[in-house]
Amino acid sequence: MTKIIMVFFAAVAAIQLIKPLGWPGLKRRKDAWKLAAGGFLLTVFAVILAAMFQPTA
Template sequence: MEAGFDTGARSCSKRIMSKAFAIFMIALMAIQIVKPLGLPGLKKRGDFWKLAFVAMAAISITAALGHWS
């Protein structure tokens, strides 16, 4: 095997974690719309976009780090 070759089990767990994170963030956004979470900065229903921004930033950082390693 090559030194930089990624095994199937490792990449599978990365995909599962990525999907789990995405589902978790979508659930948080849905909950925020129905009943605000009440956390600082998330007091109104319209603040769900802040959760979307955090999710997009986290996914972007993860993708950038994945290309460098």
């Protein structure tokens, strides 16, 4: 699941670098870092959630 999240955000960030999306907060090419940071934070959150619900041995 985390790989899918990272691939999605990487693709959207690449598109943002080529042609800005025009979404609120993403009007300029240099705003692609926001997408990368969002993808990283979402991945960290998903890993933490998965670790919390692991069955203990």
